Amino acid sequence: MEVTHQLTSTDRSSNYDVIVIGGGPAGSTAAALVAESRHKVLVLEREHFPRFKIGESLMPGTYWTLKRLGVLDKMKQSGFPKKYSVQFYSRSGRPSAPFYFYENNPHESSKTWQVLRSEFDQMLLENAREKGADVRHGVSVLDVLFEDGKAVGVRARMPDKSVQEFVAKVIVDASGQSALLSRKLQMNHTEPKLKKASIYTHFEGGLRDEGVDEGATIIYHTQNQESWFWYIPLPRDTVSVGVVGSLDYLLQNRNEPPQKIFEDELEICPALRPRLANAEQLFPVKTTKDFSYRASQLAGDGWVLVGDAFGFVDPIYSSGVFLALKSGELAADSINEAFERDDFSGAQLGKFGRDFLQGMGAIRKLVYAFYSKEFSFGKFLKKFPECRNDIVNILIGNVFRQDVNGLFESMSEMCDLPEDYKLELN
Numbered sequence: 001m002e003v004t005h006q007l008t009s010t011d012r013s014s015n016y017d018v019i020v021i022g023g024g025p026a027g028s029t030a031a032a033l034v035a036e037s038r039h040k041v042l043v044l045e046r047e048h049f050p051r052f053k054i055g056e057s058l059m060p061g062t063y064w065t066l067k068r069l070g071v072l073d074k075m076k077q078s079g080f081p082k083k084y085s086v087q088f089y090s091r092s093g094r095p096s097a098p099f100y101f102y103e104n105n106p107h108e109s110s111k112t113w114q115v116l117r118s119e120f121d122q123m124l125l126e127n128a129r130e131k132g133a134d135v136r137h138g139v140s141v142l143d144v145l146f147e148d149g150k151a152v153g154v155r156a157r158m159p160d161k162s163v164q165e166f167v168a169k170v171i172v173d174a175s176g177q178s179a180l181l182s183r184k185l186q187m188n189h190t191e192p193k194l195k196k197a198s199i200y201t202h203f204e205g206g207l208r209d210e211g212v213d214e215g216a217t218i219i220y221h222t223q224n225q226e227s228w229f230w231y232i233p234l235p236r237d238t239v240s241v242g243v244v245g246s247l248d249y250l251l252q253n254r255n256e257p258p259q260k261i262f263e264d265e266l267e268i269c270p271a272l273r274p275r276l277a278n279a280e281q282l283f284p285v286k287t288t289k290d291f292s293y294r295a296s297q298l299a300g301d302g303w304v305l306v307g308d309a310f311g312f313v314d315p316i317y318s319s320g321v322f323l324a325l326k327s328g329e330l331a332a333d334s335i336n337e338a339f340e341r342d343d344f345s346g347a348q349l350g351k352f353g354r355d356f357l358q359g360m361g362a363i364r365k366l367v368y369a370f371y372s373k374e375f376s377f378g379k380f381l382k383k384f385p386e387c388r389n390d391i392v393n394i395l396i397g398n399v400f401r402q403d404v405n406g407l408f409e410s411m412s413e414m415c416d417l418p419e420d421y422k423l424e425l426n
């Protein structure tokens with residue numbers, strides 16, 4: 001690994017055990033669980049919270065990390081709509097039966113929430129602060145500093161525009177899609193088959209179903225099957241609506257403003273339109289693109305990647321926050337153990353990599369199936385009804401178990417699935 005900067009001894013005034021870059025769900029989880037073990041943690045977050053963020057639908061599997069973080073009561077008391085299921089509409093407008101998460105296990109962990117990320121992320125970061133992390137806002141990390149191939153600190157622009165260096169035993173990159181460290185080390189790889197873009201906004205007054213289906217995520221294919229919409233009920237009668245398609249199809253090959261593209265896509269999604277007939281758009285559409293990528297390495301000497309800073313698969317199954325929380329939790333365990341053993345090697349910090357990747361890989365395979373024109377959930381389950389529980393397991397986030405890959409043999413009869421992830425393990 002390249003050595004890019006040398007710290008001088010006078011720089012070493014701000015010493016921490018662990019520095020976390022970014023205070024999103026991954027960073028605040030890692031920070032909370034390391035601070036709880038009485039290590040000195042600094043979180044550097046460039047934004048002032050609350051801030052808008054897309055990624056509002058949780059997977060039920062978040063329950064266990066939220067429980068460990070001690071925030072379940074806050075979630076239960078929040079006004080976040082409860083999500084019991086996800087449902088898919090085909091290009092012809094035919095709905096699948098909803099996939100109710102409690103089908104597999106009627107436990108309270110089999111439901112989850114649709115969250116306003118401004119409030120959810122702030123609550124998690126506040127929790128890290130309450131557990132002892134030193135959280136600084138308005139601080140932009142410019143670089144990770146290495147000595148002899150080992151990460152030793154960061155250089156950051158402070159709110160007053162001065163540049164300061166901080167030193168720590170472990171640097172956690174939780175910078176989300178900025179993926180600060182993996183881009184610096186040139187080990188960030190995009191997924192050519194998942195080169196997507198998205199256009200999204202919020203509406204007030206969108207139609208919801210009743211009872212247990214009120215907070216459901218609904219996924220609608222458009223008629224030409226080149227794109228799909230999410231419909232995610234949020235607090236205060238708002239709903240998040242976004243369209244996802246290949247970058248070429250949705251943005252690059254079209255000469256229109258994103259708002260017009262969004263409306264045109266809605267035109268070819270007749271199953272969704274009635275829900276928005278009397279709804280008011282709350283802010284101009286936003287766009288994002290090229291969000292699916294992964295680093296070829298999860299950790300190195302003195303550093304570890306968590307959440308989107310390591311990788312992101314695709315928004316279709318709402319797995320982003322789940323994987324961010326999970327990797328933040330697993331990284332915290334590796335870091336706490338690193339302090340016990342006085343071993344800050346990449347092998348120690350990234351020891352959760354193999355299991356984590358297997359789980360992330362299962363979600364990725366189901367993503368590939370979703371985008372395959374030969375596949376639909378309805379068709380697949382008609383042929384292989386015994387696979388329904390396996391699918392529900394993945395939609396829940398029960399992906400860190402040995403038998404999770406059982407259904408892919410059957411699925412590969414219907415569509416092409418990717419090879420397993422490969423990771424350069426330390």
Ligand SMILES: Cc1cc2nc3c(=O)[nH]c(=O)nc-3n(C[C@H](O)[C@H](O)[C@H](O)COP(=O)(O)OP(=O)(O)OC[C@H]3O[C@@H](n4cnc5c(N)ncnc54)[C@H](O)[C@@H]3O)c2cc1C
Binds near residue numbers: 318
């Ligand atoms: C279109 C789309 C829809 C999605 N929908 C869903 C969904 O429904 N459900 C779901 O679970 N996931 C969804 N996701 C994914 C989800 O948003 C992310 O996976 C999740 O936010 C990752 O959390 P994180 O903590 O890793 O990163 P983030 O939440 O992005 O947090 C990173 C933080 O780091 C800070 N930061 C960045 N660079 C620096 C720096 N240099 N210095 C200091 N701070 C820095 C940022 O300000 C940010 O606060 C979606 C993603 C996309 C693209």
